[in-house]
Amino acid sequence: MMPRITTKASQLHWLSTNFPSVVPKFITINSTQKESIFLEKILDFFSADARLILRPSVLGEDQKKHSFAGLFESVGNVAINKLELKKARKKALNSLNSSRVLAYLSQQQLPPITSSKLIVQEYVKSAYSGVAFIYPDSLANSTVSIGQATAVTDGDNEELSYSLASIPENELPSDISVAQWRKFHGILKRVAKKYGKPADIEWAIDKNHIWLLQIRPITAETSLLDQLVFDATNIGENYPGVTAPLTFSFISEAYTQVYSQFLRLLNTPEFSLTKNRYVLSNMLAYVHGSLYYNLDNWYRILKMLPFYSINKKFFNRMLSPVKADNESDFTEIKCSLLTSLSFIWYMLFPFRAFSLFRRNFSKSYSEYQLSRSSKTQQALFQKIYAFEKMRDSFFSLWSYTIINDFRVMISFGLLSVLAEKSIDKPQEYLNSLITVGSTPESMEPLLELQRLANTANKNEVVSLILKKPAQEAWDQLKTSKNTTVKLYFQKLELYLTKYGNRSAQELKLEQPKFREDPAQFIAILQQYLLQPISKKVQKTKTAKPIKFTKPILRPLLFLLKNITVKGIYRREQFRLNRGQAYGIARETFLELGQELSALGELETSQDVFYLTYHELRSFILFQSLPLSPREIVKTRKKMLQFYARQHSSQRLTTRSINNGLLQTDTARVKRSKKLFLQGTPTSITSTVVAPVVVMNEFSSSVDIVGKIIITKKTDPGWTVLFPLAAGVVTEYGSTLSHASIIARELGIPCLTGATGCTELLKTGDKIILSTSAGTITMSGKV
Numbered sequence: 001m002m003p004r005i006t007t008k009a010s011q012l013h014w015l016s017t018n019f020p021s022v023v024p025k026f027i028t029i030n031s032t033q034k035e036s037i038f039l040e041k042i043l044d045f046f047s048a049d050a051r052l053i054l055r056p057s058v059l060g061e062d063q064k065k066h067s068f069a070g071l072f073e074s075v076g077n078v079a080i081n082k083l084e085l086k087k088a089r090k091k092a093l094n095s096l097n098s099s100r101v102l103a104y105l106s107q108q109q110l111p112p113i114t115s116s117k118l119i120v121q122e123y124v125k126s127a128y129s130g131v132a133f134i135y136p137d138s139l140a141n142s143t144v145s146i147g148q149a150t151a152v153t154d155g156d157n158e159e160l161s162y163s164l165a166s167i168p169e170n171e172l173p174s175d176i177s178v179a180q181w182r183k184f185h186g187i188l189k190r191v192a193k194k195y196g197k198p199a200d201i202e203w204a205i206d207k208n209h210i211w212l213l214q215i216r217p218i219t220a221e222t223s224l225l226d227q228l229v230f231d232a233t234n235i236g237e238n239y240p241g242v243t244a245p246l247t248f249s250f251i252s253e254a255y256t257q258v259y260s261q262f263l264r265l266l267n268t269p270e271f272s273l274t275k276n277r278y279v280l281s282n283m284l285a286y287v288h289g290s291l292y293y294n295l296d297n298w299y300r301i302l303k304m305l306p307f308y309s310i311n312k313k314f315f316n317r318m319l320s321p322v323k324a325d326n327e328s329d330f331t332e333i334k335c336s337l338l339t340s341l342s343f344i345w346y347m348l349f350p351f352r353a354f355s356l357f358r359r360n361f362s363k364s365y366s367e368y369q370l371s372r373s374s375k376t377q378q379a380l381f382q383k384i385y386a387f388e389k390m391r392d393s394f395f396s397l398w399s400y401t402i403i404n405d406f407r408v409m410i411s412f413g414l415l416s417v418l419a420e421k422s423i424d425k426p427q428e429y430l431n432s433l434i435t436v437g438s439t440p441e442s443m444e445p446l447l448e449l450q451r452l453a454n455t456a457n458k459n460e461v462v463s464l465i466l467k468k469p470a471q472e473a474w475d476q477l478k479t480s481k482n483t484t485v486k487l488y489f490q491k492l493e494l495y496l497t498k499y500g501n502r503s504a505q506e507l508k509l510e511q512p513k514f515r516e517d518p519a520q521f522i523a524i525l526q527q528y529l530l531q532p533i534s535k536k537v538q539k540t541k542t543a544k545p546i547k548f549t550k551p552i553l554r555p556l557l558f559l560l561k562n563i564t565v566k567g568i569y570r571r572e573q574f575r576l577n578r579g580q581a582y583g584i585a586r587e588t589f590l591e592l593g594q595e596l597s598a599l600g601e602l603e604t605s606q607d608v609f610y611l612t613y614h615e616l617r618s619f620i621l622f623q624s625l626p627l628s629p630r631e632i633v634k635t636r637k638k639m640l641q642f643y644a645r646q647h648s649s650q651r652l653t654t655r656s657i658n659n660g661l662l663q664t665d666t667a668r669v670k671r672s673k674k675l676f677l678q679g680t681p682t683s684i685t686s687t688v689v690a691p692v693v694v695m696n697e698f699s700s701s702v703d704i705v706g707k708i709i710i711t712k713k714t715d716p717g718w719t720v721l722f723p724l725a726a727g728v729v730t731e732y733g734s735t736l737s738h739a740s741i742i743a744r745e746l747g748i749p750c751l752t753g754a755t756g757c758t759e760l761l762k763t764g765d766k767i768i769l770s771t772s773a774g775t776i777t778m779s780g781k782v
Helices: 008-018 035-045 082-097 099-108 178-195 245-265 270-275 295-303 308-319 337-348 351-373 380-422 426-430 441-458 460-465 470-479 483-499 518-528 551-598 605-610 613-620 629-644 716-724 738-746
Strands: 026-030 051-058 075-079 116-122 128-134 143-148 157-163 199-205 210-217 228-231 284-287 290-294 651-654 662-664 676-678 687-694 708-711 727-730 750-752 766-770 775-780
Touching: 008 026, 008 051, 008 116, 008 178, 008 210, 026 035, 035 082, 035 116, 051 082, 075 082, 082 099, 082 116, 128 178, 178 199, 178 210, 228 284, 228 295, 245 270, 245 284, 245 337, 245 380, 245 605, 245 613, 290 295, 295 308, 308 380, 337 380, 351 380, 351 551, 380 426, 380 551, 380 613, 441 460, 441 483, 441 518, 441 551, 441 716, 441 738, 460 470, 460 483, 470 483, 470 518, 483 518, 518 716, 551 605, 551 613, 551 738, 605 629, 613 629, 687 727, 708 716, 716 738, 727 738, 738 750
Parallel strands: 687 708, 708 727, 727 750
Antiparallel strands: 026 116, 051 075, 051 116, 128 143, 128 199, 143 157, 199 210, 228 290, 228 651, 284 290, 651 662, 676 775, 687 766, 766 775
């Protein structure tokens, strides 16, 4: 029978009564007991060499209206001696009156805590531990999260989450037998059936033991429509893999300010912005070091604009998420008539807004560069204020670029729908989204690299220098007294002045730019010298005439295609501007890091990127931090190194903050000689047979000349490699991805959405890449 009064103590008693063999030994002691009696009870109950964990428990916790989940502090690995027990007891009981508990009581309009108990339990050492969220009516929604630990309750590092309905036995840690894992899952299912309602369970396991440490009801029960859904499909193109906390905090503020200002441009009432400030301040999620869109909040923003149902479909098409969003329609959010009219106006007549952006961005960027070049000394707090002034100025301007993003989304969405209805092969038509006679701004760095390579090939002295290792070549070019070499080096410096903010993962503030690491730039230039590529960097016209099944729609298709292409090119220009602004942010943070390093607060200037902006600002402005910057950095480095070794899913779902994460990835196929992969062709129609280079991260030193690049995703910094490649294949992306745009301009085949390609293909494999069929097949070497 279930206990009527829900406390951790009563729940644990229920668990030990029904499943005694898997619950570690424990007692409950009133917190008001004298210290001597408290110690006496522990000594009578536990062996002298036992280690203990102390958990506070209060009457009425784990209720639907107030759960207290995660508010109280458990104290673990406590030895049985008077001093340690006294400290642990005090620490655990003090957490009942912590500032966050008092704030929670006030928020929930609850009286002060006057009655509590301490659960004293054996502290178990285990190979693995974690949390299971069980739903007796749905094994599919019941999830298990596994973390590696020497003892449970130490910061459970999550490695794997999976559903009880589809247990991935081949992915579970192999040092625990399959039989032991099956026994563990069987126990969880029996607990779910016996308990009879949703619950979360803390557990631990090793080769010979299974422990259930505590159970509590999941009180904040929600429907599937209320799930949080995090998706990295689009944002992962610019911020792949693990991202530093400073970058996340910087861009999170950017999204909040930019989209708030965009809605103001559309005359959205201020009361509506205030009402939805939570939505605007939580457009992004930072999960296990990776960046995700909080999809529901993006849909809520779309609901603040007109034509929600149409725009939602176009938004999904542009993002190409793992699967469709949930069906919640956010009826509480309304779009005003004035906002609707303003939106339509900017979609039809955006050009003044774009002109204002270009003029004001150039002015602000030049002014800030000039102020930075002055010799005026500034205190740290003055640099913070100057940076925030610049940041807010750029963020305000950036709202104009969102107009272009929506125009591209809508025009491409309409173009796709009409193409499917009126063209024999609509994808081939969409893959011809280039304009002969015009070149996007993002192509200029590639064209300039080609010119630098051609110049070097014509000059024997320069050519000989560039055959040396990259760093040695740069140093010799820089110090040479030869007049020809000096002139060539000036061209290299001019290139780095114009495009030096580019690099792989260039929007990550922690990522060094080409101008900071010129050897990386020289290594790329050296590959351009290896083959003549002048024929590649040019426009590619559609190979075959388009067959229209409904010719009457042809003028409309032409108009939408023209709007889409111009919008894509404009977006590429805005990306370059964004890289410039982010370059300034990086320089500022590095300066702050250097000063903090000189003061002994950080080990190196690079450590500044492991702080959030709020932490950095608080420390500089003499506001308190819970730990010193050095301690925060040390912890974050360890945490992010751990996350970097884990698989990062494109889609995550959860019901609440303590309800675990369910990863959603498309099923993978096995590597074999008959390997067959399918994706979406997003560039020219052709068939290429070539060896592959699998690149999980950008590298300027890998030989990719005449090879097919295989990667999960690319960002704008990768495109300097594209003219050298025979083709590009990515696991994620769409027709509007940066890789697709540049591949179309270069006339090289590109395939996106080739799930599993980075795992199933190995560098050196020879494949047949067919963008007419959208397939990859093996040609040799498995």
